[in-house]
Amino acid sequence: MILFKVKREPGRPLLSVASLRLKKDMEELASKRYLAGYTNVNISIPYMDGIYICVPVSFHVKSDCDCPYSNANFKTIIKVSPGYPFKPPEMFVLNKVYHPNVDLDTGAVHMQVLQEYEWKPVLTLNSIIFAFETLLNEPNLNLVPCNPYNIDMAQVYATAYDKFYERVRWTMNGGVFLEKYEFEYNYGENKNKRRIRNENCGNAKRHRYYEDSEGMGAEIELKYN
DSSP states (O other): OOOOOOOOOOOOOOOOOHHHHHHHHHHHHOOOOOOOOOEEEOOOEEEEEEEEEEEEEEEOOOOOSSSSTTTTTEEEEEOOOTTTTTTTOOOOSSSOOOOBBTTTTHHHTTOOSSSTTOOOOOOOOHHHHHHHHHHHHHHOTTTTOSSSHHHHHHHHHHOOOOHHHHHHHHTTTEEEEETTEEOOOOOOOSSOOOOEEEEEEETTTEEEEEEEEEEEEOHHHHHHH
């Protein structure tokens, strides 16, 4: 017995469960975002990479934030698999940063919300972005990558915070550190941002949103002063 049937336009494939859920996540981000208050966030148009939907998210830590990363940029990618929302996404930092929870070799982010045993389908991109924003101010020393340099970072953070603070600021100035890792100059807000474009839809005002044959996409900028 057929309980329901989804109608679609000829020649247009049905969106996957992951794409449909991601669409809702992006709409939630455009209308309301959980605020930790440490960063300005810019979310760019998602794109496909094989079976993954990749969501570029950049974080600019506010200059008045009382943490080692004040005024720094974290350029990240959230990789959503076809198993989403039943499986957690992966998150990577693309620029080299000195942080205990960001693997220096791979850029993989190690935080609690992305762990299989912690993940729940009710969690969203909003939850992940909020958790990462919080992580920038409060590293989780229980989830440090196996990379020996990350382990050393965690030890220094726990036992000699002033030294950890200095190391972060040194790396933000750019250069080669720990004998092999090249860091870029990392001060100041990213100027290549695009603003939200609102469109009228009947009596409702909606953020720019579109779907295509590859999946879904959205472009929003979330900035809080």
